[in-house]
Amino acid sequence: MEVADRIRKLRELMKEAEIDFYIVPTADFHQSEYVGEYFKARKFMTGFTGSAGTIVVSREEVGLWVDGRYFIQAANQIKGAPITLFKMGEPGVPTINEYLETKLKEGEKLGFDGRVVSMSEGLEYEKIVQNKKGHIVSGQDLVDKVWENRPPISEEVAFALDEKYTGESVSSKLKRIRKKMSENKADAHILNTIDDICWTLNIRGNDIEFFPLVLSYGIIYMGHMDLYIDEKKLDSRMKEKLKKENIFLHPYNSFYEAVKNIAEGKSVMLDPAKINYATFNNIPRGVEKVEENNPEILFKSMKNEVEVENIRQAQIKDSVCYVKFMKWLKENYEKGDITELSASAKLDELRNEQKNYIRPSFAPICAYGPHSASPHYESSPKTDVVLEAGNFFLADTGAGFLEGSTDITRTYALGEVSQDKKEDFTLVAVSNLRLASAKFLYGSTGMVLDILARKPFWDRNINFNHGTGHGVGYLLGIHEGPSGFRWNFRSHESHQLEAGMVITNEPGIYYEGSHGVRLENELLVCNGEKNEYGQFMYLEPITYIPFDIEAIEPKIMTQEDKTLLNDYHKLVFEKISPFLDEEEKVWLEKFTREVE
Template identity: 60%
Template structure:
């Protein structure tokens, strides 16, 4: 079926069910950013394949909301589908809630599958329908009724992450959560976000492509833990571990019925952004609710000493692989056929050689020339092109090693390129280094510092339509809350920088139809000097790969920029050269030379 035919089938079901508007988000039952094939309902109904977006289908309109990372991609993929692209945060573009408020009228019904809609979003829909005298149906998965060959839920096995990697036992983490529950006056704590659950239980799996996570729900009580999961995924080691620490295993979908059985008088700690609307709606009226962010979110974002030690190792491994890769691409681009896809495969081969490589940590972005202007472009056989001299090649990829997760972007200059490309490359390098060299007072959030990564671009009328950086999980989600780097306020992303957090620093320039440039390092948040003005903090770059000097124009930089670049390249050489042979070392010396 075409997208138009699918939407018409959906509308027929909407009419049968008395639904006037139907919301299809990008989510699973756990509010995951990236989802397994079974949950790609928004992709199925609109044809848009990006990782973020929400569709709203009415009886006479179809609209898709997505953010600036995907404007170019979405416009191409929605062409001819009858689905209108809503460019989020652009002037004159209503939010989803604003659109629903203006669309729903008295007697209308808003429908959605409450398992894939976050509690907070569902509460927002409640307010709209009440004010418009409309109603809600949240127990309807209409997409499932028309998706004939829908993939099944994953059956892949889970595995244990030992303390030599996790740095803390599951029992210790559970006790920390219970202490937080006591402070909140809660006796139950229901967790639906699978990265939080996997972190607590030191469990990993393979239920979402690239992300070592396991579909599950968890309820922490003062006298035990209930884990809702497909038990066939658990090996004997995990079962024994769970039995020892008081984790009882239940069928995956029983969480909904069991939620209804929570005794009156209990108090449940829930996170409106991380619990689905269906579970929330099943909480009995006699149960008090404490609505706060899951404590696991901050606990796991502040890496412990063992995790930091391991993630440094992972970064060294990936940096060595990248240096070898950079040399290979630049030296062979014209002498052998290197395509976007074959280049990406080569990088993973080099990572494999470093040992303890598990898998890529997200879908690779391997983009040449104008493809690089699409922030989240993914090369496929039908779009794969050969790399050639005369433009730039952007690789935004990550590795999951047992020692941790990496997220790294480099842009390589291939042969002679235009002065404009070189200027843009230099500006992006300046933006990255200015942020990485920031010293700031404890209490700062990403919105305080984001200007450091944009000032050089803003002064020239340039910008990039995405955040500057995000937290990184330890073999969990590649985008990890609660802290990010962005200039625009976004609820949930405004927690202050804490010691031990690891974030990305990834400014860029994207010129549609021409080129894209992004340079991304990971930064460790560290404590600095404390004096009468307060506690100062700083970032430590833990990614060690050259910024391609073939794209640097020193005349565009000021003396501080040149100093930052030379200091960073000196660090790169010190960290990486011990792992290279003589030829590779000399090549690295050339690409980390002082300018």
């Protein structure tokens, strides 16, 4: 069935249900950023494969909203389909809410599956519809009626993560959560978000490709916790451990009835951005709703000493893989038999040689030449190309080890590249190095520091259309709040920087049809000196891979920039050379030599 046919069928169902506008987001029942195959309804309806995007279907128009990461990809993938692309954040482009406020007529109905729309989004839609004297229809998954042979919901088994990796027991985590509940006078705490549940219970799973998470819901009370999960995913030892913590198992789909049965007069703590609209609507009217950020979000972002040490080991393992990969790539691309996909496979091969490697931590972005201008390009047999001299190859990939997750990007010059490409590469390297060198007072947010990364671009009246960095989960989501680096406000990345947070540093530059450059390290937020001015903090790079010195143009670097690059390359050699053979050490020494 073609995209146009799917849209036509959906409109027929909308007409039968007397729904005038229908929203299909990129979401599962748990507000996950990345979703399992069963939940890829927006991809099914549009053909656009990016990880984020929302469509609004009316009887006259279909709109697809995507952010700056996906402008190029979305435009290419919906070409020829009856879909209008809305580039979020661009001048004159309405938000979904603004669009609905304009297009929705008096008395019309707005529909969506309330399980895949957050409470906060659903309440915003309610306001819009109420102003139009219309109605919300949130109990129907219309896409399910269009989608023949829809993949089933995952039944993959889960696994326990030992305390030698987590650094904290389930008892301790529940105690901290209950302390927050007590402070907020809450009798219960409702959890839809599977990364928060997996972190709390020290479990991981296989329900979402690349992300080791388990589909589940939870309600934490002061004396026990109810966990709604497919029991077949848990082995007997895991069940016994949960039982010892007064964690009781219930069928996955019984969650919504359980919410309906919360006793009136009780109070529940919930996060409006992290529970779905259906959950919110099932809470009885007589139950007090205490709206607070899930405390697990901040707790899990501040890695403990055990986690930090493990993450350092994971970063060294993956940096060794990247150094070996870089050497292989530089020495073999001229043979003409390396493609985007075979290069990606080589990285997987090298990672599989490392102990405790589990899987890639996200879908690999391996892009040559013009493909590297699309920040979230994914190669496929249809788009795969041979790597040739004269352009860049960009590899944005990550690994999940028991010691933690990595997210790394390197861009490599294949042979001699033009002067403008070298200057683009150098600009990105300078941006990365300047942010990494930041010292700042406690209380600062990523918005305060982002100017360090953006200034080299803004001085030239250019910009990159994505955040500079995001938090990284420990074998959870690769994108993790509540802090990040970006100049424009995003509530989920606006928390002050705390010691123990791991945040990426990934500026880039992109020229459609030509090339792209992105360089990404992970940074550990650390406490520095404390004095009469307050607590100073700094950022420690924990990714140890050379920036391709063959693409550096020293003429556009200040002396301070050169010192920062040379110091970083000294660190790379110091950390990685002990894990290389003699030939590899000589090679690494060449690619970490000083720039003058």
